[in-house]
Amino acid sequence: MRISTSQIYQTGVTGMQRNQSALLKLQDQISSQTRILTPADDPVGASQVLLVDQSVALEQQYQVNHRSATGQLGLVDAKLSSLTNVLQSIRDNIVKAGGGSLTNTDRQSIADDVEASFNEIMAIANSDNGTGDYLFSGYQGATLPFATDTTQLAQPPAVAQPIAYHGDDGQRLVQVSTSRQMAVTVPGSAVFMNVQGGKGGIVVADGGNAAVSAAVGNTGTATANPVVVTDRQKWGSALSGTLAGQSLEIRFSAPVLPAVAPAVSYGIYDPVTAKTTGPYPYTPGNSIALVTAADPSLTPPATTVDFGASVVVSGVPVVGDSFAIVADVNQGTALSDGGKVIDSKKWTAALSNPLAGGPLEIRFAADPASTPAGVLSYSIYDPIGGSTALKPYTAGQQIDLVSKNGVDFGSQVVVSGTPLPGDSLAVTPSSTSQSIFQTVQNLIGTLRTPIDTTNPASNTVLANKLAEQLGRVDQALIQVGQVQSTIGANELELATLGSASSDLVIQYKATLSGLQDLDYTQALSDYAKQQVSLEAAQKSFVQISGLSLFKYI
């Protein structure tokens, strides 16, 4: 084939350039240690690298989150451990206070001790997380979670006003893996509030003597169900307060907003302060809570009093109608043995049976149908089914708790003494909850109340009270322990997630390395080969271009 002279030069130069560019690329790869210099070198690999890269970044972010979560959980854990220690020392003090030969002064000093513990608990409950947010306030990091509720009266036997929770049930969450958000705090409500009392047991208490009666002049068709006491403690304190013997009234008044149904409003009238709450819009069938209005004008100012009870009013009342509620303590001398659960399965099932609501009451009445009329009888009342048929009462008799709708509570109460008609005994599950603060405040109140140490009966009463409070503190310890164990479980899970995450990062990095890292052996050998090739091209070019016929003519 004919070859043109310029072709010889062109081919030589092209060849050298090709070799040089290959050499340069290898050099670039070797110096940057990567196989993919631009996506065009391996488009699939390059786009995979981006995805794997994000996975690595995500896992590393999760590891940062793990550290933050571990810190938070550790803090909560430490606080809960301190709380356990404080509760433990309170428990020890209760045991000490129960010792027979203590004087009132001894108990005062124990009370001082418990008071210090109470302040410690408050400090723990209101502790912050180190960055200025309260640890136990749920979502409301800037809200002081626990503070004295100045709107409430002290609930005997406590002498201090109760502590209220201002946080919420929110749990702070941290993303610890793609699919898992871990709670790193517990809301204060789950630790300090609502500690369940007893262990699936039964509490029989003085139910009080309450009656609801429609005012004589009522013109509406409204009717009221019997009073339902939901909080025995509040009911008890309200009764022992200034209102004893008075009758509250539910009064119906002109609607709040005339345009909107219902057409009437209601308020709770307090005969002592002559104040009426509300007005609240009335809805038939709604449960009306018995809470009186505050009256700051009195000396001392009257705070709102929550009776811990409610009345369901249905039908259509007319403005001006009212219902009187006479609240009083039992008038007779009925005493229960405290009741006992015979069949705990039936008890548990009955408590959640929609046919029977709690609390149950054993109500005493004079049976008008008996012969002779007026024999002292009793019935079992529940808010859903109502009262069972009356049965004659005999002191010391064992009363089986079976509701009107035939729900067997699997438990019985032995009642002795002589009740008067209208008296009642309230039967509640012992699970009624109380805050840790209330328990400790009650304990302090109990310890501070002097007793007649010479009277064995008052010693027994004290012993019974301390026993109840010991039970509550034990319950609190169990609750704190449960919360702490979930925290511990989370910490454990974090450790596992952390190592899984590290493993994943290693895995991803291996994938990344496979995708983009340079095989040095291959690259260096290619480099050497390319070098030889370039040198050969250069040498041959010089030789070929040196050949010319003109040299010889």
Next chain:
Amino acid sequence: MSTGFMNTGVTGLQAAQLGLQTTSHNIANADTAGFNRQRIVQANNTAQLTGAGFVGQGAHVTTIERMYSSFLNTQVNSAQSKVSELGAYYSQVSQIDNMLADANSGLSSALKDFFAGVQDVATNPSQVSSRQAMVSSAQSLVDRFKALDSQLNQMYDSVDGLISSTVASINSYSQQIGSLNQQIIVAQASNYQPANDLLDQRDQLVSELDKLIKVSTTTNTDGSFNVFVGTGQQLVVGAQVSTMTAAPARNDGTRIAVGLKTPSGSQELPESLINGGSLGGLIRFRSESLDSTANQLGREAASLALTFNAQNSLGQDLLGNIAGDTAFSGNLFELGTPTVIAGGMNKASSPALTVAYTPPAANGNFYTDLTASDYRLDYDGSKLTLTRLADNKTWSATDTVVAGVAVSAVDGINAKLALDPQGFSLNPATFTPADAGATYLIEPTRNAAGNISLNAAVASNPRLIAAAAPIRTVATGTNTGNAAVSAGTVATGYVAPASGAPLKLLYNSSTNSFTLVPGVAGSVTNAAGVSTAFAANVLGSVVPYTSGSTISFSGISFQISGTPNNGDTFTISRNTSASTDGRNALLLGKLQTQNTMIGQTASYQAAYSHLVGEVGNTTREIKTTGAAQEALLEQTTASRESLSGVNLDEEAANLIKYQQAYQASAKVIEMGSKLFDTLLALN
């Protein structure tokens, strides 16, 4: 007699001289571009008849021919045109290729940093420093989008500039070809010898033209060339030359289009007609890679902004504001509206069409349906047709009346888009038959990466990031049952309870239902997904209870599970002072891995890596094809060179050959002279 062979010697001398002349011409032009080697064609003279027969009369040169094959030349030109096209394409696309995946200039690292910022806020929602860090990383992300967009815009500008300058060069070459045509006609008409060097020059110009744009040529009988581009559009016919133009496109004034000036005016050439050469490469790069990259990047920006804003709107900021509050900023990013370019020939009366992004759909998470395509809306006097330019899928509608209600064509298109979402909808506009011929180019995502910005309110006050959820649920402390309520979620359009007036659910064991006060309507969805509606009731809605079912109303959803006791209550309230609640920020963070784009089929990063892969593939393909074309060019050039190229060794041999021929002929003359002298000496 002696004069006879002296004459013969002279003819030899003249032929050898021409041979030497041609050889030195070849040697001189050994490196001239487009030069085809020449050689003399020698023939013997007509013999003289004598009694002794025909006596040879020496030689003459009939012509000087150039060693040229139009077939080989066309092959080289065509390969060269392809190589130039791929070279122009490659030099542009490799810039995008380098830019996208680069750790410093690409989007990927900014996206990662941004979501790390979001996670930080989710973990520490009460820390203003975390929020500030998230705002900063959002600002970097926005800056990165803008930087990438401005680089792409620079490429648009540089492509436009290159197109204009290339068109100018094309015009210059065609002018020269036209004038050479003229010269060749004149030169060849006077004698019938080929004007070799003029022809070489013209061939060279055609070959240069081919580097700029693929042309085809035909030869006229007078020796002039006709040059055509595209599918036969005349560029040069004999001495008559058409001018190519580079001017803003008729229906998209933002870009330069190539046209051809004809006696009847300038006519825009469709991009499909411009093939080969660097002009073809530039046009192909712009329509295939640059538009697609800008659109995909814009889609990334638009989807991020739209989905992020949608989720952010469902939150509550550190100041306690939620959607509906004047101080609340639902948008973290500002996006602007899609670009609409009205056609240059639209009547002045035609409506000024605008387009809006549709709010992201939600199915577990928010996502957009934006495509990377541009759209064209045409009105023919009665029918409005929307065409997706990527695949020419169309939606059309006319003004109609449905059940007595007039439905405009625009609404008709929107109704069709609602069923086949494209991520945008047309804003109301009225077309009358007088607007026939109106056309609009809709670019939903083209400029989104440049338009995205950070909401000024959030940027100046990071407390406005809506990290918390707007509601919280509480199981009342005095509940005796063990039922628990989940934290609750909200959906777009939710109505939060007023501050201080929570919604209450009171359990009634006799009916196994909750009484919801205030009594709004809603539904209960069980684990199997079966939904039961409950009606609104002033006295309290009755919400049937099944443990674990999802209760939804007013855009709020939550589950209650466990066993409630009669009278147990649950409240749903405003999430007042929730400084440490990061639930919405967690949902914002999850957007990173969720499928938020392209009809819920890709995450932000997946869509971006797809773009990187696509550009990488194109670059690789262009590079590989370019290498193959170069090899082809090398081969065809070798074939042409083998015929037409100058080989100096050969020319050296020719020099010797013609020198010797010259010496021989001179010897003949000398011999003649000597013979003549001999004759004279006889005297």
